[in-house]
Amino acid sequence: xxxxxxxxxxxxxxxxxxxxxxxxxxxxxxxxxxxxxxxxxxxxxxxxxxxxxxxxxxxxxxxxxxxxxxxxxxxxxxxxxxxxxxxxxxxxxxxxxxxxxxxxxxxxxxxxxxxxxxxxxxxxxxxxxxxxxxxxxxxxxxxxxxxxxxxxxxxxxxxxxxxxxxxxxxxxxxxxxxxxxxxxxxxxxxxxxxxxxxxxxxxxxxxxxxxxxxxxxxxxxxxxxxxxxxxxxxxxxxxxxxxxxxxxxxxxxxxxxxxxxxxxxxxxxxxxxxxxxxxxxxxxxxxxxxxxxxxxxxxxxxxxxxxxxxxxxxxxxxxxxxxxxxxxxxxxxxxxxxxxxxxxxxxxxxxxxxxxxxxxxxxxxxxxxxxxxxxxxxxxxxxxxxxxxxxxxxxxxxxxxx
Amino acid sequence: xxxxxxxxxxxxxxxxxxxxxxxxxxxxxxxxxxxxxxxxxxxxxxxxxxxxxxxxxxxxxxxxxxxxxxxxxxxxxxxxxxxxxxxxxxxxxxxxxxxxxxxxxxxxxxxxxxxxxxxxxxxxxxxxxxxxxxxxxxxxxxxxxxxxxxxxxxxxxxxxxxxxxxxxxxxxxxxxxxxxxxxxxxxxxxxxxxxxxxxxxxxxxxxxxxxxxxxxxxxxxxxxxxxxxxxxxxxxxxxxxxxxxxxxxxxxxxxxxxxxxxxxxxxxxxxxxxxxxxxxxxxxxxxxxxxxxxxxxxxxxxxxxx
Numbered sequence: 001x002x003x004x005x006x007x008x009x010x011x012x013x014x015x016x017x018x019x020x021x022x023x024x025x026x027x028x029x030x031x032x033x034x035x036x037x038x039x040x041x042x043x044x045x046x047x048x049x050x051x052x053x054x055x056x057x058x059x060x061x062x063x064x065x066x067x068x069x070x071x072x073x074x075x076x077x078x079x080x081x082x083x084x085x086x087x088x089x090x091x092x093x094x095x096x097x098x099x100x101x102x103x104x105x106x107x108x109x110x111x112x113x114x115x116x117x118x119x120x121x122x123x124x125x126x127x128x129x130x131x132x133x134x135x136x137x138x139x140x141x142x143x144x145x146x147x148x149x150x151x152x153x154x155x156x157x158x159x160x161x162x163x164x165x166x167x168x169x170x171x172x173x174x175x176x177x178x179x180x181x182x183x184x185x186x187x188x189x190x191x192x193x194x195x196x197x198x199x200x201x202x203x204x205x206x207x208x209x210x211x212x213x214x215x216x217x218x219x220x221x222x223x224x225x226x227x228x229x230x231x232x233x234x235x236x237x238x239x240x241x242x243x244x245x246x247x248x249x250x251x252x253x254x255x256x257x258x259x260x261x262x263x264x265x266x267x268x269x270x271x272x273x274x275x276x277x278x279x280x281x282x283x284x285x286x287x288x289x290x291x292x293x294x295x296x297x298x299x300x301x302x303x304x305x306x307x308x309x310x311x312x313x314x315x316x317x318x319x320x321x322x323x324x325x326x327x328x329x330x331x332x333x334x335x336x337x338x339x340x341x342x343x344x345x346x347x348x349x350x351x352x353x354x355x356x357x358x359x360x361x362x363x364x365x366x367x368x369x370x371x372x373x374x375x376x377x378x379x380x381x382x383x384x385x386x387x388x389x390x391x392x393x394x395x396x397x398x399x400x401x402x
Numbered sequence: 403x404x405x406x407x408x409x410x411x412x413x414x415x416x417x418x419x420x421x422x423x424x425x426x427x428x429x430x431x432x433x434x435x436x437x438x439x440x441x442x443x444x445x446x447x448x449x450x451x452x453x454x455x456x457x458x459x460x461x462x463x464x465x466x467x468x469x470x471x472x473x474x475x476x477x478x479x480x481x482x483x484x485x486x487x488x489x490x491x492x493x494x495x496x497x498x499x500x501x502x503x504x505x506x507x508x509x510x511x512x513x514x515x516x517x518x519x520x521x522x523x524x525x526x527x528x529x530x531x532x533x534x535x536x537x538x539x540x541x542x543x544x545x546x547x548x549x550x551x552x553x554x555x556x557x558x559x560x561x562x563x564x565x566x567x568x569x570x571x572x573x574x575x576x577x578x579x580x581x582x583x584x585x586x587x588x589x590x591x592x593x594x595x596x597x598x599x600x601x602x603x604x605x606x607x608x609x610x611x612x613x614x615x616x617x618x619x620x621x622x623x624x625x626x627x628x629x630x631x632x633x634x635x636x637x638x639x640x641x642x643x644x645x646x647x648x649x650x651x652x653x654x655x656x657x658x659x660x661x662x663x664x665x666x667x668x669x670x671x672x673x674x675x676x677x678x679x680x681x682x683x684x685x686x687x688x689x690x691x692x693x694x695x696x697x698x699x700x701x702x703x704x705x706x707x708x
Contacts, residue, residue: 001424165439170435171421270463383608384608385606387606396618
């Protein structure tokens with residue numbers, strides 16, 4: 001039984017990381033506390049350094065990675081935003097830093113519980129992104145992340161994302177792999193492009209002007225990220241061979257014969273699966289598609305999974321203020337040129353960790369069926385209940401806004 | 403599936419209790435999941451923790467909105483309007499309360515319409531561990547109610563605590579206390595058949611959220627401060643008690659109280675604001691003349707408005 005945070009720490013320990021610069025933030029801190037404990041009592045051989053902000057923490061982690069060390073760091077929410085400038089910089093250095101983000105809603109109003117506006121704000125940085133549903137997946141994804149990021153065809157940093165509270169503090173059974181087996185899967189990192197060696201000096205991260213060289217470097221990053229789609233499949237297959245667990249870029253649940261599909265990410269997908277199961281018991285052919293790899297975006301796998309379905313409801317646990325659900329937009333752009341594209345509905349749910357109850361999932365599934373009948377996807381809708389509205393009224397009264 | 407919710411205060415051990423139970427269930431071959439929820443990480447603040455135990459993979463996450471069993475580790479929480487520990491309890495569910503009252507008394511006192519079991523685990527904790535930390539004790543009670551084995555409970559306490567404490571003697575005391583509570587909870591009353599109704603809740607309706615002007619919809623609070631209304635006096639396990647014969651009015655207690663809860667009466671003697679004193683007992687520690695002693699709080703009602 002491990003929390004998502006402890007599972008993350010186990011992933012880092014098994015990956016035999018060299019250097020870990022840290023800065024605390026709820027709900028991530030348990031990861032670095034666990035690592036600090038192991039390093040201090042000698043069961044883990046890494047250099048652990050406490051930094052004075054997430055900005056310096058990311059600079060240190062990326063720089064260490066640029067010397068050829070295997071580096072790790074972790075943050076959440078406001079911390080990620082505080083270090084944001086360095087995300088683009090580190091990705092541009094083309095170094096395989098693995099970083100955990102424990103999702104937490106962004107200020108204001110300040111909160112602790114999860115949604116994905118933090119990690120999705122980093123979607124254009126060059127970092128790859130793996131989003132996890134279970135504690136086991138967190139541990140396994142960190143191992144896969146190093147393999148993927150350190151591959152010559154990729155060499156980009158990567159996020160492993162888990163939900164605050166719903167995974168970070170939730171304990172569930174986790175199988176901890178054997179370190180020898182992990183060594184077979186994840187060999188020593190031996191960079192050919194960015195390392196520290198006195199006999200081979202190099203200047204990294206040169207400045208450019210004029211645009212053409214800048215365009216070259218940026219588009220190289222994009223192509224490396226695109227390469228990661230194929231490399232991911234290899235890593236996924238090898239991981240399955242070694243450890244018996246399969247993690248494709250997307251995961252289907254009761255999807256093959258489904259007419260109505262929920263699209264979700266991260267730990268709330270578990271709730272979506274339960275709702276799909278319940279809908280099946282009512283005779284509705286529902287299914288769920290969970291997006292696991294969000295950068296690079298698995299366009300082909302996504303199209304194959306939902307092409308030809310009657311209706312698809314994207315449940316965004318994020319909101320791009322002024323536009324709506326981020327993943328809805330991304331999925332819509334993938335389907336626009338398809339001949340047999342499903343009706344695509346958009347829902348915003350679970351912001352700041354708001355629960356999505358079975359009734360609310362039922363509402364979404366009903367909307368898909370109605371939409372398919374009327375051929376009208378409607379407008380994006382926030383999933384919010386009458387009871388929650390009443391409770392909000394009570395709170396507004398307490399705040400002197402009655 | 404069994405769905406259990408622990409309610410306690412920061413520092414009492416609700417989170418660890420749910421871990422002990424989850425681990426014991428896992429060791430007994432069940433699927434288990436435990437999850438704590440707390441806001442500011444602060445001693446005395448209400449904490450809830452959820453444990454799910456099932457024979458099949460668990461397809462739920464987060465707080466348990468409709469528990470089968472609620473374990474109230476701090477009796478004063480039953481009167482806390484924000485915590486509402488019994489909310490969502492299923493018909494036919496069980497409430498276990500840490501109190502020296504009998505089940506019938508607790509039922510009447512708190513107007514509870516459910517099966518009530520009581521055990522004064524604070525007293526047991528003080529007697530067996532020497533401190534009012536109730537994690538393993540509440541875990542032991544819960545393990546008995548859901549029918550887990552003594553062996554798994556023992557193993558779970560060792561497993562969970564060995565990652566928190568290094569004192570072997572204290573660990574052994576915790577095992578003993580957990581087993582004591584496991585066997586102390588009246589077995590006859592625990593044979594209540596649980597109706598695990600999965601959808602007993604009234605349907606909630608999805609609505610369209612209306613626009614409201616920023617004067618309402620910005621996260622600002624216009625009401626004046628309500629901190630004095632939060633009676634933190636019910637956080638106490640022990641209360642400072644006064645013996646004025648020894649008091650020299652040196653005022654060290656007044657200066658040392660971190661919460662400004664020691665006031666001065668007309669005769670110039672200090673006294674405690676029991677509505678807000680959290681029972682840290684710094685005053686007892688600092689008093690040079692033994693004017694202050696400590697007395698265990700027993701019932702919530704004696705605290706409120708004293």
